[in-house]
Amino acid sequence: MRRIGILTSGGDAPGMNACIRAAVRTALANGLEIVGIRRGYAGLLEGDTVPLDRTAIRNTIHLGGTILETSRSPEFMTREGRARAAEVIRQAGLDGLILIGGEGTFHGASLLAAEWGTTLVGVPGSIDNDVYGTDSCIGFDTAANCALSAIDRIRDTARSHDRLFFVEVMGHHTGFLALESGIAGGAEELVIPEEPLSSAELSDRLKEGFKIGKKSAIVVVAEGKKPGKSFRIADEVRKFLNYESRVVVLGHLQRGGPPTVRDRVLGSVLGVAAVTALQDGRSGCMAGEVKGEIAYTPFDDTWQKKKPLDADVMRIFSLLSE
Numbered sequence: 001m002r003r004i005g006i007l008t009s010g011g012d013a014p015g016m017n018a019c020i021r022a023a024v025r026t027a028l029a030n031g032l033e034i035v036g037i038r039r040g041y042a043g044l045l046e047g048d049t050v051p052l053d054r055t056a057i058r059n060t061i062h063l064g065g066t067i068l069e070t071s072r073s074p075e076f077m078t079r080e081g082r083a084r085a086a087e088v089i090r091q092a093g094l095d096g097l098i099l100i101g102g103e104g105t106f107h108g109a110s111l112l113a114a115e116w117g118t119t120l121v122g123v124p125g126s127i128d129n130d131v132y133g134t135d136s137c138i139g140f141d142t143a144a145n146c147a148l149s150a151i152d153r154i155r156d157t158a159r160s161h162d163r164l165f166f167v168e169v170m171g172h173h174t175g176f177l178a179l180e181s182g183i184a185g186g187a188e189e190l191v192i193p194e195e196p197l198s199s200a201e202l203s204d205r206l207k208e209g210f211k212i213g214k215k216s217a218i219v220v221v222a223e224g225k226k227p228g229k230s231f232r233i234a235d236e237v238r239k240f241l242n243y244e245s246r247v248v249v250l251g252h253l254q255r256g257g258p259p260t261v262r263d264r265v266l267g268s269v270l271g272v273a274a275v276t277a278l279q280d281g282r283s284g285c286m287a288g289e290v291k292g293e294i295a296y297t298p299f300d301d302t303w304q305k306k307k308p309l310d311a312d313v314m315r316i317f318s319l320l321s322e
């Protein structure tokens with residue numbers, strides 16, 4: 001291992017820069033050359049590389065987003081696209097590549113490794129937190145704190161006007177952000193893909209709360225396939241429940257901003273682990289953190305296995321939100 005590359009892919013996530021910085025410093029300390037690939041798989045296909053040295057990563061640990069930029073690349077999803085990627089990696093003289101991204105990124109990586117035998121190590125970075133093989137993904141904690149701060153503010157106005165609020169948080173097809181911010185923000189109800197709930201049931205539950213004296217309520221909704229789902233739910237609930245309501249969609253606000261302590265530390269730890277993994281001869285796996293220890297999970301498991309919500313936290317949410 002003499003020369004390695006690093007890229008960020010999928011949605012940007014606060015803490016990705018801490019991870020890039022850690023990987024660069026670890027590589028240089030171990031006598032490796034390290035090259036950044038800009039704009040994720042799209043940039044890889046174009047050979048859009050940038051040499052990384054100490055100066056390139058200086059003063060970046062506190063920045064949200066990703067200094068390498070990122071993308072969603074339809075071309076990489078084709079066999080021809082991945083053949084081109086393998087050729088670029090070969091021409092750039094990269095002995096290994098670190099990929100920071102989510103489950104889609106690792107799905108693509110598993111195909112690239114299987115088709116071309118490319119040496120790849122992943123690091124989980126996604127505010128969705130839906131990657132199997134790590135307790136937390138880089139960016140999740142910052143996004144959850146952002147959603148929480150919005151919920152706290154909404155509670156002030158909800159309480160002042162005796163209103164029902166639907167707060168929509170991100171999460172393609174998972175309720176991690178909704179559950180975490182919902183429990184911390186004292187939400188009354190959750191609408192998440194893992195626990196389907198009809199609008200009639202949701203209305204009945206809210207009615208119970210109003211019967212025991214609640215005058216305002218917050219329902220945290222996981223966005224699902226595309227943003228805006230909470231408007232439909234609010235309209236349906238209005239048919240069952242005559243209560244003044246409002247909808248707030250938090251959207252991409254949750255993806256930006258300076259990373260929390262947790263995400264900077266996680267990014268740093270996993271950046272070091274990824275370089276060490278390559279030097280130890282590992283490939284085709286993701287370096288994650290499970291119960292405080294570094295764990296390596298084969299790429300296929302990271303996206304084929306479903307990471308469940310914590311059942312205890314779910315139970316506690318139900319208990320505390322009554």
Ligand SMILES: Nc1ncnc2c1ncn2[C@@H]1O[C@H](COP(=O)(O)OP(=O)(O)OP(=O)(O)O)[C@@H](O)[C@H]1O
Nearest residue numbers: 010011072073076077101102103104105107108126
């Ligand atoms: N099934 C697939 N086959 C090949 N490549 C894929 C596949 N799914 C995703 N990719 C590649 O990985 C890139 C990133 O995936 P995706 O857009 O799903 O984000 P992600 O890594 O899951 O991150 P996030 O959780 O932030 O959305 C895609 O743009 C595509 O190039």
Ligand SMILES: O=P(O)(O)OC[C@H]1O[C@](O)(CO)[C@@H](O)[C@@H]1O
Nearest residue numbers: 010011012126127128170171172
């Ligand atoms: O920024 P885009 O491409 O619209 O993607 C939005 C999606 O990305 C995520 O933020 C994950 O990065 C999802 O929660 C959300 O559904």
